Amino acid sequence: MDLQNFCLDRITRQALFPLAPSLPTQRLSETRLETRRDSPGSNRGLRLDPEPRSEEERNVKRHRCGPIGPPPLRFLLPPLRFIRFRFCSGPVLLLLLGLCVFLQTRTRFLSGPQEEEEEVLLEALQTRVSPQTRVSPQTRVSPRTGVRSRLTALVLTGLHPPSDPELQQVLRVLKELRFTVTSRAYAETSNTLRTGVTGWSLVMCLSTSERSCLRRMSFTHLTANQKVNLLPAVMEAFSDAGGGLCVFYARSHLSGTQFPMRPEACGSTNQKPPLPADSPSPAGAPPPALVAMVNVYVLVTSVKPLTSFLHDLSVVTTNQEQRGRPTQIAHFLQHTLGPHSSHDALRQIKRVIGEVLLAAVSTNQEQTSSRCVLCFQLLTFTLLFSGSITPVVIQVDTDLTFSALSEEAFEGPISRDRILEDTLHFLHLSYAETQYGGCTGTHGACLSEDEFLLLLQFQRQMETPSAFQLVYPSSSSSSSSSSSSSSSSSSSSSSSSSSSSSSSLLVLSDLLIRISRHYELQRNQSSRIKDTEPTNQNAGGSNGTGVCVDPRLRQLYLSPPLALTPPFSPSVREYRAEVTFDLLTVRVRPEPMSSACRAHLDQHLGPSMAVFPLALGDSSIIILVTGGEEPVVMATYSVQVTRDSRPSLPMFGDHVTCSFLQDCGLVVHPGLPCGLQPFIRTLSPPLICSSGHHPGVWVVPCLTCSDNRTCDWREVTWQPDGCYHPQVSPPLLQACLTDRKVLFIGDSTNRGMMYFLLERVNSSLQVWGRSHDLQVYEYLNQDRTLVSYSYYPRFWEDKDQRPTFRQSLLQLIHRSRPLVNSEQTVLVVGGVQWLKVDHLRTVREVLDRESLSDALVVVKSLGMGFHLPVDGIRSLSLRQIQDLYRQNQDIITAAKHRGYEAVDTFSITMGRFRDFLQGRCACHFHQVEKSSGPSDPIAASRTTPELQSDGQHPEKEAWPRASTYHVRGPVNQVYSEILLSRLCPRNT
Structure with a gap:
């Protein structure tokens, strides 16, 4: 029996009778890799040849055909690196590889009669295999092990700065893959890229360095295991030949009416056509046709033969959403079409x-022998659906583009990072390099080393769970069509060379198609069980199913990017960052390591992405990683952000005094100037202001009023026009407030004024809390003063359960009794933006009803806040803020009309809107912080008030003496001092 008949007989018996006794198979752990280099001119190939362990195997080995068994493809094909290779003619290897697909398909996914399936496959294999001659004994060589060394990557950054998110993501992923990474601006500046230099494994050319890579790098001299993220053939084919016409389109003879691509698809990304209008569907009609523009992202891993994959992420734009949103392409289609x-x-x-x-x-002139074997290229295809499920390609970019996103500055880097990270993991860049030899004494087709590397890479990618789906070759492809591109481009070569190249590509394309069919059958089987779309992607999805077993963050996205200390790592839970005064907000989006986990901000049911305000000083961002149907916190991350104060330049010599009322970054009153203006002092001595709402400006010493960076902002003060508010000293304040009761009703901004009064009258603040109910502070000022506070409005309660302003005011008065009908009773009412003129009418009605018409009423007017686009709370537009200015004037006018005092906090805060302290509303200009307590506990007890909380059985609670607190905030101090000056005028 000759060799071919012997092998086919063994194959047929194993296929038809898989349970029958067969030759002993070699253990995988005992196989090894043998390689050799043959003499120049010899063909190079690979051969499976396990060490014979029985007489029967030795007899087979003499015929150069090892024992054939039906192991699954994942054990026979790759890891081919684990199986020993010797060198024989290509037909045996092709026979083995094709047989693996056939046996796996037959034993697990039979779709037709067994005999017919076997006959078709065997016939196809025999037509591809040439008779094999005996190999001479001198072809046996000693094994050469694979080389596993530290892989080196070179990143060409181009114009990307070191802090660029794209660059940082590339560096992070490469380091995770255990690469030694170096970076240069351009290929011309790197001596490593000289022809013949082999000291690197991977070159990543970022978007602004691609031309430099193409000019400098010699793709024809790369070794088999060197990789570059550019395919010159693809870059050239989709370059602009003029007017947006693709180069390959200009070279070919494609029909514009039949080819699914517009000829001008290689022009600017800004020249995309508008979406066609949606046509209304009559009642009872089927769902409307698909009308959308979709950006999809394609990875090309080989040109000859062509292999390409589609990432599951896409950017979809519809007529209902004029700006794109990132979504999984399969989810979008299923939601739209069913x-x-x-x-x-x-x-x-x-x-x-x-x-x-x-x-x-197919139009590429590159020769197969000079190709970059393991190079790859990411492309962006823009598809237009105009009522049909068959799209038309209207744009092709040779890079990842996200200009269609509604929030490109934030969503773009996140989407790019995800695709880039998935790509680098998908390409198996960290596999060890392997050296191969050649085969001698053979005739016919022989699988070369380059072809084998392509085949091995393709098989690894197909079996790897990822976010990619195979585009080409598909199971419906034919080897003749997939290799047709080579036949046209190789016509200029000699006939023998052309024939050899075409034959080799034909064999390789056939194997790729067979492998893809095998995995498609596996996925079809899996999809029938799971009732999902067949795809090789199961780890890249985000369906959130499963158990959260790895509660870590994969990445933490911040916009703008912040320099975290330490740099982000999934295993590190606490970070710090410092930002400048001008940075007011940061957008945060944590990405969990596993799709079964969820990341929330602030609380376990909080949002997964949010914009946070950055207060002066420290702000904390808490990230919770949860898992389970009922979310359970499994990990906590925190970022402490410190925002610097406004930079100050100390004044040591001559300077000028500048003034400002409003910031040019937020012009509240268009009729008034913004920014720094020269301040002209009046020559007459200033008088004491007659009201708390006297107009004024902020004044600050500067070297010049044309540059706010030359000012000493530590000396900024509020200056009323032509008058001043005298500061009330603690002794005067204590005497003024003796036997008086001060009632506060309002929100947290009103509470900040109350805290300032408590600290000033009591010499220290020894208790505080964010009270959202009614509080009574007794025994202040050596038991001579009472202060009470009621939070209004209770925004956290349902509207139908919230107490009205009248009810809250009556409750406050009732809890503060006994009260006298004179200015010994003081009512301070106001807040940030809820106060209306009608509330002042209610105050008058309630005081008259409670016989307190002579009580002193001080109205705290509106204030700046809610001006930042922060998630979770309302955000005011510029027009709405300008309306607040007019509303504030109406409130002050109504207060004057009723004989009430008024403190104009809106004019004071609108020029300092950047100076807010902790709080989501950006409306707090006070902050209570811990300070050292008094050393004498007896002295402390003499000024220690007691606190009563509103409840069914209120009890007096002694304030803790261990710690004291201080109310911080220069803006809050200004209008609180004005409040004290109105409570205790200088003439009393």
């Missing part, structure tokens, strides 16, 4: 992309 039609649409997307890529690479 399960069945969405599968057809996804197949059409792959078909169209594959057809365009195949046409593009």
